[in-house]
Amino acid sequence: MADRNGEFDEWVSAHRHELLVHCYRMLGSLTDAEDVLQETLLAAWRGLDGFAGRSSPRTWLYRIATNRCLNFVRRLPPEPVPPFEPPPPTRRNEVVWLQPLPDPDTWSSSRESVELAFIVALQHLPPRQTAALVLRDVLDFSAAEVASMLDTSETAVKGLLQRARAALRYRPTPVSADPDLVQRFASAFMANDIPRVVDLLTDDAWLAMPPAPHEYHGRAAIAAFLRARGNRPLRLVPARANGQPAFGCYLEDSPAGVLVLTMASGGVAGVTRFLDVDPDRYLVYAD
Secondary structure (H helix, E strand, C coil): CHHHHHHHHHHHHHHHHHHHHHHHHHHCCHHHHHHHHHHHHHHHHHCHHHCCCCCCHHHHHHHHHHHHHHCCCCCCCCCCCCCCCCCCCCEECCCCCCCCCECHHHCCCCHHHHCHHHHHHHHCCCHHHHHHHHHHHHCCCCHHHHHHHCCCCHHHHHHHHHHHHHHCCCCCCCCCCCHHHHHHHHHHHHCCCHHHHHHCEEEEEEEEECCEEEEEECHHHHHHHHHHHCCCCEEEEEEEECCEEEEEEEECCEEEEEEEEEEECCEEEEEEEECCCCHHHHCCCCC
16 A cells, blocks of 8 residues: 555656646636645545556546536635726626636646636636536547546537537637836836826737726726726736736735736737735746
8 A cells, every 4th residue: 555655646746736727727716726636636545546547647637636626616706896986897707716827837838728818718618618628629638538537428528629619719829928018018007107008008908807807998998997096006026927927916015916917919918907816825926
C-alpha cells in the first residue's frame, strides 16, 4: 500500500495545476475550482484501490474532476451595491461568478484557452457541452476517452461537440499586448482622465464588473459610467491574469479588486474589473 500511496502523491504532484485549470475552465470561478479540486483528490484517494490501470492516471483524474464539476451546485454571489448612482447598463451579464486566474503562464501551455472571453463563452454552454469541448478541443483527449469520462457513447460526444462548437460565441485569437498601450491606459485610468481612457478603447469595447451584472458597451457608455463613478483615486499595480495584462487595484493601501484588460489590434477591447477579488491573493506581481 505504501508504494501505491507514493504513486498517488506523484500523480497529484504531476497533475494538480492542470486539473485546477480544467476545473476553472468548467466553472469560471477560481474559488469554486479550488473546492472541486479538493473534492476530486479526496474522491481519487478513496477510490485508489479500485483504479485498475485500464487508463492513464491522468485520464482517471480528469474523469473524476470533470464529473465533480458537472455535479457542482453553484451559489450565486450577492449583487454589490455601488457607492454611486451608475447609468443604465447596456446589458446585464449572467456570468457574475467569474473570477480571474492568476499567473496562468505557469499553469497552462495554452494562454488563449484561459482568456476571460473564452471562459465566459464556456459558461454560456450547457455543462456537458462545455465538458466535451474542453476535453476534446482544448485538452486533446480522444473521442473514446471523452465518451468514457462522460459515461456516454462516441456518437453522443460528437453530438455534444457539434452543438458546442456551433454555439460558442468566442474563438480565442492570440493578440500580443503593446506594453506602451497598457502603460498609457493605466496612467490615464489612475489620473481619471476619461477622454484619454476612451481614446485608447476600440469602438466596440466593453466594461464588465463581476459580481455586478452591469455591462457597458461602446465608448460612450463606458465614458458615462466612468463619469458617474467620480474621481476615486485608484492605484494600479501591473501584473498578469488569464494570460492578459492585469492590475491590482488599491484605494490608498487598501485592496480594491483586480482589473484585467482584453487587448485587440486597435486598442483595449475589454476592461473587466473584479470588484470583490483581493489582488494580493489572486495576482502574482513582478519583482
